[in-house]
Amino acid sequence: NAGVTQTPKFQVLKTGQSMTLQCAQDMNHEYMSWYRQDPGMGLRLIHYSVGAGITDQGEVPNGYNVSRSTTEDFPLRLLSAAPSQTSVYFCASSYSGGPGGELFFGEGSRLTVL
Amino acid sequence: KQEVTQIPAALSVPEGENLVLNCSFTDSAIYNLQWFRQDPGKGLTSLLLIQSSQREQTSGRLNASLDKSSGRSTLYIAASQPGDSATYLCAVKFNAGKSTFGDGTTLTVKP
Numbered sequence: 472n473a474g475v476t477q478t479p480k481f482q483v484l485k486t487g488q489s490m491t492l493q494c495a496q497d498m499n500h501e502y503m504s505w506y507r508q509d510p511g512m513g514l515r516l517i518h519y520s521v522g523a524g525i526t527d528q529g530e531v532p533n534g535y536n537v538s539r540s541t542t543e544d545f546p547l548r549l550l551s552a553a554p555s556q557t558s559v560y561f562c563a564s565s566y567s568g569g570p571g572g573e574l575f576f577g578e579g580s581r582l583t584v585l
Numbered sequence: 586k587q588e589v590t591q592i593p594a595a596l597s598v599p600e601g602e603n604l605v606l607n608c609s610f611t612d613s614a615i616y617n618l619q620w621f622r623q624d625p626g627k628g629l630t631s632l633l634l635i636q637s638s639q640r641e642q643t644s645g646r647l648n649a650s651l652d653k654s655s656g657r658s659t660l661y662i663a664a665s666q667p668g669d670s671a672t673y674l675c676a677v678k679f680n681a682g683k684s685t686f687g688d689g690t691t692l693t694v695k696p
Contacts, residue, residue: 513591513688514686515686516683516684561628571616571636572617573617574619574684576631577628
C-alpha cells in the first residue's frame with residue numbers, strides 16, 4: 472500500500488537550475504494535482520490532471536510544467552528555478568475530479584532555491 | 586473567485602475543552618469538503634470527508650458539519666488533548682473539480 476509517493480523529499484537548487492519532482496500513485500486514481508505550501512499558509516494549486524494526457528493550470532502555474540503520460544505518474548518540472556519557488560510541494564490524487572473524490576497526499580518535497 | 590477562509594488563524598485552549606474550528610467558502614456548488622490535520626514539518630493527514638449531500642461526519646472525538654446554503658463547515662473537537670495540537674486545514678472541492686484550501690487554524694492545547 473504505497474499510496475502517493477513523492478521523490479525527492481529534500482532538494483537544494485541554485486537559481487537557474489532545472490529539476491523534476493516525481494509523483495506516483497498506485498491507486499488507479501484519475502485525478503492528480505500539485506500544490507505548494509509556503510510558511511504559515513495553506514496549499515495553493517499549481518497544476519492538475521483529470522486523466523492521462525489531460526492537464527490544466529491551477530492558481531499559481533507560472534514557472535512550472537507538468538505532463539501526464541500514464542495514470543500513475545504526474546511529474547512537476549521547474550524549468551529555471553528561482554528563490555521564490557522555495558517551498559514545500561505536495562502531490563495529491565483522488566479517484567475522480569468529480570463528486571466523491573477524497574484527496575490523498577504524498578509526504579511532501581521540500582525545495583530550497585539559493 | 587472561489588475562496589476558502591478559516592478563522593481564527595490561531596487558537597489556544599486548556600486541555601479538556603470542547604472547541605470548534607470554522608471554515609467558510611464563497612460558492613455553494615461544491616462536491617465535497619475535507620478536513621486535514623498537519624503537524625509541524627509534516628504532511629497532511631485526512632480527518633473527515635463530507636460529501637455535498639451529507640450534513641455531518643463523525644470520527645471518534647471529531648465531528649464535522651456542512652451547511653452549503655450558508656457556505657460554512659465546522660470541525661468540533663471534544664475533550665481536547667495536548668496531542669490535538671496541530672494545524673487544521675479545510676479543503677473544498679468546488680464543482681470545477683479543483684480543491685481549494687483555507688490557510689488553516691493552528692491549535693494549541695495546553696496541559
